[in-house]
Amino acid sequence: MxxxxxxxxxxxxxxxxxxxxxxxxxxxxxxxxxxxxxxxxxxxxxxxxxxxxxxxxxxxxxxxxxxxxxxxxxxxxxxxxxxxxxxxxxxxxxxxxxxxxxxxxxxxxxxxxxxxxxxxxxxxxxxxxxxxxxxxxxxGEEHNIKGMSNRVVVGVGEADEAASAVRFALREAEARGCELRAVRAWRAPQQPTDPLIMLDSAARAYGEQAVAVLDEVLEEAVAEHPRVSVQRAVLEGPAHRVLLGSAVDADLLVLGATRRQGQFGLQLGRVSHTTLHRAPCPVAVVPHR
Structure with a gap:
């Protein structure tokens, strides 16, 4: 059915x-x-x-x-x-x-x-x-709602939560015939854990870790949708700000949310709440168990 x-x-x-x-x-x-x-x-x-x-x-x-x-x-x-x-x-x-x-x-x-x-x-x-x-x-804005940007954006959080959101976003992009932009935000700590490590080295390590998570989440899902052009973006900054900026030229912003076993409802954190209230385009919240 x-x-x-x-x-x-x-x-x-x-x-x-x-x-x-x-x-x-x-x-x-x-x-x-x-x-x-x-x-x-x-x-x-x-x-x-x-x-x-x-x-x-x-x-x-x-x-x-x-x-x-x-x-x-x-x-x-x-x-x-x-x-x-x-x-x-x-x-x-x-x-x-x-x-x-x-x-x-x-x-x-x-x-x-x-x-x-x-x-x-x-x-x-x-x-x-x-x-x-x-x-x-x-x-959001009229041109975003009407799908004039020809782009779907998916926020890639932790690997377990992001898998369902990425698959939903790929399906949307394929149905629309547009590109998918997968965004992973990262932030380095204010102070390095080891004083001998320079700040730029610590930042580089966090950036590389973000790239690894993005690649892990996308690898299998992208293979299932070979016709979709996928852009990868690893950006430094708070996740909610990074995603709001990325959504300016998007027709749809896709986010994942986790439902823990035995829990009533999803875990909608600061990122989900902020984008649902302020995003310049439609927002999809995709549950993942």
């Missing part, structure tokens, strides 16, 4: 941007699209007696959002298989549940106006930390 691309909608501008992105993603990967609007109004409405023959405002709004979302998706991609539904559940719980059967889960960013780069909806952030499948938060 094919796993669909799932997108959560709520009628906001951010969710329509996510819908447009999800339509293109599903069309690229030749997967069905599932559009989900989640609301708890049915529970409250069903538990109270109704003294009016008119439909509840919430029901009308939900049906309008679902219908307009489905119509928009079919207009953007007439051949796409689209299923649009209303789910009577809390939006976070509904999307996490949807992630168990999804290829990718897409959400929007709620940022508005001059401070939009610093804002991310609580649902989007929580979904990114709890979903079972890769989550894409659609945010």
């Amino acid at each position: 094919e796993r669909p691309v799932v997108v959560g909608v709520d009628g906001s501008d951010g969710s329509f941007a996510a819908l447009d992105w999800a339509v293109e993603e599903a069309a690229r990967l030749r997967l069905p699209l599932r559009v989900v609007y989640a609301s708890l109004w049915e529970h409250y409405e069903g538990s109270m007696p109704s003294f009016s023959s008119q439909r509840p405002v919430e029901e009308v709004a939900a049906q309008n959002i679902v219908a307009s979302s489905e119509q928009r998706a079919r207009q953007l991609s007439p051949d796409l298989r689209v299923n649009a539904v209303t789910v009577p559940d809390d939006p976070l719980d509904a999307l996490v549940e949807e992630s168990r059967g999804a290829a990718t889960l897409v959400t929007g960013s709620s940022g508005r106006g001059a401070v939009k780069e610093f804002l991310l909806g609580s649902v989007s952030l929580a979904v990114a930390g709890r979903a079972d499948c890769p989550v894409v938060v659609v945010r």
Whole structure:
């Protein structure tokens, strides 16, 4: 059974941007699209007696959002298989549940106006930390969202965590017909552990170690996608700053996150949080067990 691309909608501008992105993603990967609007109004409405023959405002709004979302998706991609539904559940719980059967889960960013780069909806952030499948938060500048840079960037962290992210990024780059830039950030300690070692020698050692990790992670995965042109970048500096800089000319920034055995949710550290809030392009968080 094919796993669909799932997108959560709520009628906001951010969710329509996510819908447009999800339509293109599903069309690229030749997967069905599932559009989900989640609301708890049915529970409250069903538990109270109704003294009016008119439909509840919430029901009308939900049906309008679902219908307009489905119509928009079919207009953007007439051949796409689209299923649009209303789910009577809390939006976070509904999307996490949807992630168990999804290829990718897409959400929007709620940022508005001059401070939009610093804002991310609580649902989007929580979904990114709890979903079972890769989550894409659609945010950033218009040319990045529309895929005009012809580049996917993947942040390569520790080898065990990065493997799933690299494979996801390679699949994305291949489907888009664009290049992949694999970025590994490194930092030397402020003081060398041995006073006899010069600072530049210590920095060189840390840089070489970063190159080795990058090569290890990429070796097998790249062989599975020979048509993808892969650029390697080993850059000195804090990882979140390095990745934000690399994402300026990217259509998608891909990060890995680890779910430890028996743990609820993923380990989203400073790098993931910062990029989800501030990246100039859509961000994918790929879980790795």
